[in-house]
Amino acid sequence: MTSRQLVLANGLRCHLHHQADARDAATLIRVRAGSLDEPDRWPGLAHLLEHLLFCGSERFKDVERLMPWVQQRGGQVNATTQLSHSAFFFQLPAAKLSEGVQRLSDMIAAPLLSQQAIEQEVAVIDAECQLLQQHADTLCETALVDRLGGAFQRFRVGNQQAFGDNVTSLQVALRDFHQRFYHANAMELWLQGPQSLDELAELALHFSSISSAKILPSNLTLTQPPGDVMLQLAGDESFWLTLMLSGDERALRDNVTLLSVFWQDEAPGSLLSALREAELCDTLQGQWLWQDAQHGWLALRFSGPKISAEQAHHIEHCFWQHLDAIKLCSSEQQQHYAQLARHDFACLSPLEQLRGRALGFAPADYVPQGFSAFIAALAQAPCSRLLTQQQLDSPESVQTQGFTLLRKKGLPQSRSTFSTPALFFYPTTQPAVLPLLSPIAMPLPRFAPRQQVETLLLRPAFYHTMSDAEAQARQTRLRPVLAALRHAGGSGSWQQKQGVWQLVLNLPVCESHALLSVHHALKALNLTPQPKPLPHAQTIVIRQLLAALPAQLIAPAGDTRWLAAWCGKHTSLHQRVSHLLSDFTPDLVSGAQPPRLQRGIKPVPCTGGDQALLLFIPLPLADDRQIAALRALSLLLEPRFFQRLRVDQQIGYVVSARYQRVADVDGLMLALQSPQIPWQTLLGHCKRFLREIVAELDAITPQTLAAWQATLREQCDASDNAEVALQGLRQQQGLPTLTRDAVASLTLPLIQQLHTRLMRERRRWRILVNQS
Incomplete structure (x- = not known):
């Protein structure tokens, strides 16, 4: 992969990445404005603006706006609003990158922000806010941020009550926030795909229309640790260790990204292996809670079924011992782990790579200079701790940031002396002892x-x-x-x-x-x-x-x-x-038996108070042409289902209709989740939608069908060896696959006939609903 950086005339910084062998391309734009930049009168305004930018712009409205347009081409699109920045991103077949870039640039520069869309998205955010009330990760981050005090304790998600009933005033506030912060010199753009760097540079010029102005970034800086806290939460227990780091943003990221490879290693001799062997935790994950040009707030989360305060102290002891051991790694070992980081990153999708570059952990092309000194300095970094417990004695109930926390300040002290775990790093000098080969060979396609x-x-x-x-x-x-x-x-x-x-x-x-x-x-x-x-x-x-x-x-x-x-x-x-x-003692088989599908409605025990429904409609006749027709049909359904039930009817936060293969069975999957609407009503909405889509299916033009075929052709070829092997096995055993011949033979009557049959054979549907 080759890269280039440039700055447009309006001040927009651009990062271009040429990935020669990629089939997909991705784009991400980051805005240096987030929840902490909102006016006090409008908590959640940045989050609401994130939603509204997808609702139409001057040039691209209705089905031509970015979200439904990308979905209809088999791509992915999303956004995030964080404390100090927001980001918008998509991935789709590389040939469509230019059209996607035009839509993204227009929605950033010239959003409509209509009153109708505002009312719709306020309802969606209100449902999302209710959804987050029991979300464990959200509550943990809320507890950590709360101890910072001041503006950090303010409500930021947004809901119906915070936004109020005066849509005109809210619209004025949204436009003011957009004009104040959405400037080219407060943004960074990432473009990645098989296009040449010159071609990517040409695409970046679509963002030249974004205005440039003096920016007013948040002046909040994190310098002190927030203090230790315990939090009552159901489910697995977690120990969070957070570190306040100072230094250049790029240097912090490069060093922490390399360290994360050591932390997440699961091989014998690693930190995780030692923690699991001592039954202290099961997983270790790292994330940035905050970043600016000269600071970073890093969180490490250790999770397991049960983690007592004593175990938390033991985990932290092992963590610092492991850091001390890393300082003694040889240059060869440092290079080895740096190479692992680059390999892992190369295996990610283009969109995941851009999210890593812009928001998370993206490896450098080298071992950072002063890596050992950086590790040594971590011992002096201000740190804080959070421990979740399924049950606390006499916790206090705290209202902060729109959430209710059951917490206790501080952690019990430990007087134990912990042993040093057996840690070592790779490559090692241990000789390989080869296994003896059986004289019998198994068939291996x-x-x-x-x-x-x-x-x-x-x-x-x-x-x-x-x-x-x-x-x-x-x-x-x-x-x-x-x-x-x-x-x-x-x-x-x-x-x-x-x-x-x-x-x-x-x-x-x-x-x-x-x-x-x-x-x-x-x-x-x-x-x-x-x-x-x-x-x-x-x-x-x-x-x-x-x-x-x-x-x-x-x-x-x-x-x-x-x-x-x-x-x-x-x-x-x-x-x-x-x-x-x-x-290999389990039997190896060479033929496929017909599936025995379970049908009908099935309540499934779930945690959470929302109503949800998952409808899976199996493909009745499984052959290559029918799969091509099914996947074309899903390209029609996905954006329209989202528009009708989430935007127009505001059913709930989760609204999805797409093609899915489940346990080797191809089918359509419709998913809905709502804070109030019972599953019986949700099922009625699904049935009504499938009936009413007939008229739109009848109106499909030859041009639209040709566009579907172009999208499906991009999806015919396997992306890696594992997919090649799986496709080969399916073909050997007579199971259908998506092929170019099947895509080429697609006709509108074939798609219409399939839709009719899917509707007629309702007894084959599998419907899951939640049972509290």
């Missing part, structure tokens, strides 16, 4: 690679699901194996993709390391999993229903049978791995 790496895919047989408890138990076994694979020069994952858990191993170039990695992974999978009860998910209701859908569509089988596939050119390694597979 092989496919031509898309990436220059040898890849092994292992997953349950088609139309087989796995319980979450079993999947998590296997993940516990595989974590250190996959982390060690990264250090050996490969990469791997055990994750749920389209409702199916799968193991992907991208193997290192060294054949002995590759064989050893496969051997250890198979050994971990062979071990009988010991599932543990999973805690209730602390997330919004619709996500709980989404997580439940695979097992509610196809019941998990007691005896998991497996598929294996190879994608690569290395014949010798392929053959040796096929011998290793003979030691």
Whole structure:
């Protein structure tokens, strides 16, 4: 990837990134204005403006505005409002980047901010505010920010009461806020795609129309730690350690990004491995709570089912011991972890990369100068702590920032002496002991690679699901194996993709390391999993229903049978791995059995007070042409469903209709969540929408159909070796895939016939609703 920076005549700073082999392109614009810049009279104004910018601009209105336009082309679009800045971003097929950029630039420069849109989005934000009242991460950040006092304790999300009934006054305030802060010299732009740097520079010129003016940024600066606090929250418990850092923004980011690779490593000898072995926590995540040009407020969150105050002190002791150990890393080891950071970043989507560059953790091309000195200085950084507990003795109830917190100031002191964990770093000098190969070779289908790496895919047989408890138990076994694979020069994952858990191993170039990695992974999978009860998910209701859908569509089988596939050119390694597979005790299958789909309405136990509904409509006749028709139909439904139910009828905060493959079953998925509307009414809205869309389907022009075909053609080719292997297995076993021939043969009558059949065969629908 090559990069360039430039400054437009209006003062807008632009960062251009040429990614030669990318299929998608992405854009992000960051504005140096956030919730803390709002006038006291209008709490939530910045958040409301974020919503309204998507509601139409001078040049692009209705279905031509950015959000529905991107959705209809199979892309992603979103925005965020934080304390000191806001950001707007999208990703879509690279050929459409210019048209997307024009829409983004126009909505930033010339939003309509109509009174009708204001009324609609105030209702949406009011629902979102209610949704956040029980959101664990939001409440933790609220508790941390509250201790800063002053303007930080002000309400910032916004709701109906804060915005009031005078839409005209609110419109004036919105326009004033936009004129005051949305200036080119208060913004930064990122563009990334396969276009040349010169072409990207030409696209950046679309933002030249944004005016330039003197900016009035927030003068709030964080210099003192907010103090320790305990917070009563349901679900998993978390220990937050926050650090107030000073220094140049770029230097802080580069050093912390490299440190995060050490912190999130799961290999033997790592901090996480030591914490898990001592049963102190399960996960470690880092995030920036605040950043400006010379400061950063960094939070590290350690989470697990139970974390006592004593365990929190033990975690912090291990953290500082680990930092001391990193200071002793050799130059070779520092370079090794820096290379891991760059590799991980390169695997992200273009949009995730831009979000990392603008908002989070993006690696430098080098080990930061003074890295060891930076680590040494961290011990002197002001720090604070937050510990969540499922139950506190006599907590005080505090109203802050629009939320109610049950908290206690301070943490109990510890008088314990903790031992130093066994920590070490990579690369190590330990010799590799190769496994013995069985004389028996298992059939291992092989496919031509898309990436220059040898890849092994292992997953349950088609139309087989796995319980979450079993999947998590296997993940516990595989974590250190996959982390060690990264250090050996490969990469791997055990994750749920389209409702199916799968193991992907991208193997290192060294054949002995590759064989050893496969051997250890198979050994971990062979071990009988010991599932543990999973805690209730602390997330919004619709996500709980989404997580439940695979097992509610196809019941998990007691005896998991497996598929294996190879994608690569290395014949010798392929053959040796096929011998290793003979030691894999679960059965390897070669044919797909017809799915046994569960149907009808199913209440699912969920946490949270909202009403939610998830409707999955399976494809009745599964062949290549029918999948192409289904995916074309989803391009029609997605923006219109959002417009009708979220914007026009204001059903709720979550409104989505899209194509989805769940547990190898293709279908349409409609999702709704509302603070007040019961699921029976939500289901009625879905049925009515599907009936009424017939008229719009009948009015589709040949030009629109051709645009759908162009979008679908972009999605036919696999993006990586794992997708190549999966597509190959599907074709071998007679399962349908999206192909260019099927897309080319699309006709409007075919799409209309499919829609009619989906509506007629309602007994095949699977409907999940939440049960409190």
